[in-house]
Amino acid sequence: MIVKVFGCALMGVEAQLITIEVNVSRVAKIYMVGLPDNAVKESHQRISSALKNIGCKIPIKEITINLAPADIKKEGSAYDLPIAVGILSATNQLKCKNRLKDYLIMGELALDGKIRPIKGILSIATFAKNNGFKGLIVSSDNAKEAALIKGLEVYGAYNIKDINNHFNGFLKIKKTYNYPALSSRTDFMLDFNEVKGQNYVKRAIEIAAAGSHNILLIGPPGSGKSMLAKRIPSILPPLSIDEAIETAKIYSCIGKVNSFSGMVDYRPFRSPHHTVSNVALAGGGSNPIPGEISLAHNGVLFLDELPEFKRDALEVLRQPLEDRKIVISRAMKSVEYPANFMLVGAMNPSPNGGFEDLNSINPERKSSVKKYLSKLSGPLMDRIDIQIEVLPVSYEDISSKIKQESSHEIQKRVVKARKIQLSRYKKYALYSNSELTPKLMDNYCKLDFESEKLIKLAVKKMSLSVRSFTRIKKVARTIADLEGSEQIQKIHLFEAIQYRKLDRIKI
Template identity: 55%
Template sequence: MLVKVYGSSVFGVEATTITVEVNVASGIGYHLVGLPDNAVKESSYRITAALQNNQYKLPGKKIIINMAPADLRKEGSAYDLTFAMGILTASGQIQAEQLSEYLIMGELSLDGSLQPIKGALPIAIQAKKEGFKGFILPAQNANEAAIVAGLDVYGMSNLTEVISFFAGEKSDPVQVDTREIFREESAVFEFDFSEVKGQESIKRCMEIAAAGGHNVILIGPPGAGKTMLAKRLPSILPPMTLQEALETTKIHSVAGKIRDQRGLISQRPFRSPHHTVSDVALVGGGAYPQPGEISLAHNGVLFLDELPEFKRSVLEVMRQPLEDREVTISRAKFNVTYPSSFMLVASMNPSPGGYFQEPGAMVTSTAAEMQRYLGKISGPLLDRIDIHIEVTPVPFEKLSDAPKGESSSVIRNRVMAARDIQFHRFAEFSGIHYNAQMGSRQLEKYCKLEEQAKNLLKQAMEKLNLSARAYDRILKVSRTIADLSAAENIQSSHIAEAIQYRSLDREGWLG
């Protein structure tokens, strides 16, 4: 008897429906075809044990399973449940007349219980597009898949529950209210700027970075608060839209990183890879390409602590994704593209010894040591970082007596007001949403300077020996500062503040 069951394969962040044809006929043998990998081939052992432990059996006949399209590589253990239901139906052990109306995925344990799968959200999206009545999958992934409206999602704990479902036993689909999740979680953060004592100038800098989507590097000695400030940046970024939340959830779903039972990722991600990370782990890749840290940080923040300690080759692979806001992983037979639109926040010590080169410093370094240390960061990468800010330690008086500062929610309101101005400003430009994305055309149109501001910028570039690459960055940052103050034109005060945020461009910064 021939039976068709439907599963799915995830390629990048998109899913492709797989038709699993199961034929049970006279003879002996178990034949699996359709370009399966080892994990798929090993399913026969898991299925045999699961059936036996639930009072069913693998029929002693010739079983042929074909996975179509046959030229597409299938990987992973998520087809176990698909195969098992096809074998039980084709061998006449159960009756499942509605089997072809549902997409079925799940990994079987030897006792028949179901283990979670990867990519439940993109699979559910594709199932809805193709008109399936419902999606049957492990209970652990049910909330994630139920985000998709218009598709009945059934979370099952074991093989027996799935068999009972097709036998007619009533089961209610999982319901997820995405708007309620947004309402409850979009403004709740683990870290808040009110906990940061002192560092008012640095908090102002982080507000500017959030308002304009600018990449930022924090330079300061150990214990100055660089990591503490970076961790609080997501709390002042604008809330994600539903579209952004779905994009982010899809990437984390494919990577198998969703552990929250709510399913939807409603807060902007914050990723902080260790400096020993490989270039493949950072940008993505592998024999079967998976998203890397820069894609997991999509619509959020990527924090690189102690930037010069990262391997130079690792940092260089970020240059193209920072510019294009997506990363393409190429293999001989295919290409996979993952989105990677993130804010880069980096931190570093001002010298190999960890302290600024100034009289009375605890540790000093020679000019050669400084040059070698800073040389680990290439000019082209530094060129993509708009704001450089020096972070100095907080004195004892402020640590012990300072009252709480502004909360993240207050700062976030100002950031959202500035982003709203930018949203309307760039409405006519595709792919440009905030000031950090401006090109030369937008700079010329929206960053016109008054005579006084132009003279101030000219003097600063001459006296501070600022590099040519600093010119565009200063204009972009000053445009954001003007937006925060709701000013139509860039004024000299905005230019003056923006100039302060180009520390590494100043000649003589090495000491």
């Protein structure tokens, strides 16, 4: 007798259908085929123990288990539960043959029959909804997360005995519901009202947050670069439901979602150390997992002491900054992870930390500065929209008793500008000005005659690349949105040009 049970394999943040076929005949042996890894092959020992401990019989017969399609490698212990359900059904201990086709079933079994949670359940639930499955049966610890996907029946079982009772009509498992309430938090532990002075830098950061632009802070040690960067999440717009679920899918793949709500409540802020490897930054491994750039999706990736990162690690950022995704290719498979993040970098202007070396006539100093800045390639710098110098705070600012503007007040202006952008680009499914394509820029970043003259002069004087030119126009569009202006004015463009610090430095 052949029984089919349906499960899933993860391919990045997407799921793919796996059919578990169980056939029982007379010879006392278990065969498992369909490219299972060692963890899957070992599952029959966990399953045998679990079924015995809940009072079910293990048939002394040949049991053939096929995991199809056979060309996809099946990894991990998440197939324990569907295989066990298939064995119970094939041996007539579970009266559910006609109903199994309506459900995806996934979970790891403990030796006592308890169902343990698995990673990637949000992607599996999305797949189930999009492919016409009625429901999903998972561990009770995964149920809240899976129930974020509306229109899908989610059953969270504590023990495989619960599933046995459910299908045999003894005691039904209750459906799990999840009505997420996204936070509108304003009481961040790190607030811009703690930062004295630096008003021009705060202005640049506000523009970056309003348009989701990449920003680089350049200044000597102690000028407040890291302090400013760490407060950026406090002025970003709250996550929308779609963004929260999209972000939660990535964290679900590594098992790091909020166990209470099943989702990621706030925009991510990732700050890897400068010794981070290429794989840790971009993602990868023999069984690819998301890296820091994907974990920062819909949030902020902060790279402090930017030139101290390995150059090849920084070059990994070039494609994701442009395409807003990362494709990781291995011999056996290729997976894609989203990587739509706001890059925030901080660096000293020279190896000694100060600005004075930039204009030094000393050949040795000039050479050391050139070598230091050469770690940041031109193509990478082109992708950073705003480059702003952060000068040391004066004594007058430090000792001032004037109350500084709070993150909440800045956030209100940022949210207002983002709403303008969401409304403008609604039909293109874009969230911010930083995502504009060249074609859309022709429509929404038009310049008047005076502005055209100004940008032409800037391109000539600063030797700007085409990519730098387009970044300036996107920043100008955001400045116009913050001012409530429908058209980009000359003053908006002039301010945007001032935010190209490294383009104005000639070594």
